[in-house]
Amino acid sequence: MRNEEIPNPAVYRLSFYLRQLESFHRGDRHTISSKQLGEALGYSDAQVRKDLAYFGQFGHPGIGYRVDELIHQLKKILGTDKISHVLLVGAGNLGRALLAYKGFVHKGFKIVAIFDADATKVGRKIGDLLVRSDQDIASVVAELQIRVAMLAVPVQAAQAVADQLLAVGIKGILNFAPIALNVPGDVVVQSVDLALQLEQLSFRMTLGDSSPGDESSL
């Protein structure tokens, strides 16, 4: 699994391949060609082959790719072949929606603790989790050995909470606040800015469009 020569867009496409393969799998497709997989997602067959080849030789000449085999490999590459524990900071509307979201579970992510700064929320039960004070982050992270956090707090609080998370050893943050977080180089931030996505949609609707397929998020 060599690195540093893998194009960033290819890493995103990996996730799309996996998603599409699982759809094919549900449809009882056993084998798939790069052409078919590409067509379903709006990529060329060469693109698909090259992307996959960055990570190994998964195909069978004359046959294509075995769906279940490739799913397994992609999960391994992406690190979602085993269960990861995740913590969530922010028990507002978004935080609660994230907690209830089934998609994370399917990918092997389990939210094991939820925190909020608001004393009126602390102690409340959401799903089967108790909301804890953000003062407890350090002890919980240490105890449960958590490396990943989701940040669903108001933008004004985001950087401060991120600093807290860094201080206790969190190495990956899925950030929902509309701000460029400042973090050291060994920490990864993946950001989701909902309003920004809508703004992008707006632009692409006003003559801005040109993309050949349908999907975005590249």
Add this chain to the structure above:
Amino acid sequence: MRNEEIPNPAVYRLSFYLRQLESFHRGDRHTISSKQLGEALGYSDAQVRKDLAYFGQFGHPGIGYRVDELIHQLKKILGTDKISHVLLVGAGNLGRALLAYKGFVHKGFKIVAIFDADATKVGRKIGDLLVRSDQDIASVVAELQIRVAMLAVPVQAAQAVADQLLAVGIKGILNFAPIALNVPGDVVVQSVDLALQLEQLSFRMTLGDSSPGDESSL
């Protein structure tokens, strides 16, 4: 505002520029150089200048860019300088979180109707909006002249609901279901796959990283 020669990544960066400029604006910064703006976001100064130059000449040699002026221009370019009406399909956890999300309002998006297929949810009031049956989509869209929809329904229903939306003339969909929607070429789909984002974070944490700055979502 010529098109077709504008790199897609540049369009995304436009939104990041705007977001950062608003932060500088709140900090009472009146003028900003491409170097300063770039540094705040992890881009080179040349990148910033070239991106902005795709859309016009907004800078002042020797001075930089006037913050408020550039904010105004970017909003105009992105189409968020006026208020847009948006409809929301799906009154589940995510749908309710989207309805409550303040970020949309700030960018000029107003959710004016919410729909759900679940009869037990229809008629319930969420915020100051009544959940309506998805049967009513056609009449509401026609009456309110809506062109943009947010799709927050379960993945199994997503394509069918999307087809409904297309049929009544929706031209842009912000899709939260983890599926590549099939739409005609004149319709724009912008997708947000929450679990996919977490998966990407996972990959980038496991030796996968290389990005110079902190932000993602490119």
Add this chain to the structure above:
DNA sequence: GGATGTGAATGCATTCACAGCA
């Protein structure tokens, strides 16, 4: 025949470096 994997060729995005303006 039908498909992969991959060097070589192309095309696109970023960076360089500088002319020109305040």
Add this chain to the structure above:
DNA sequence: TGCTGTGAATGCATTCACATCC
């Protein structure tokens, strides 16, 4: 001097095209 805007140069990602294998 300080900074923009932009052609030219570079570097990166995608596509082509073909040797190879089932």
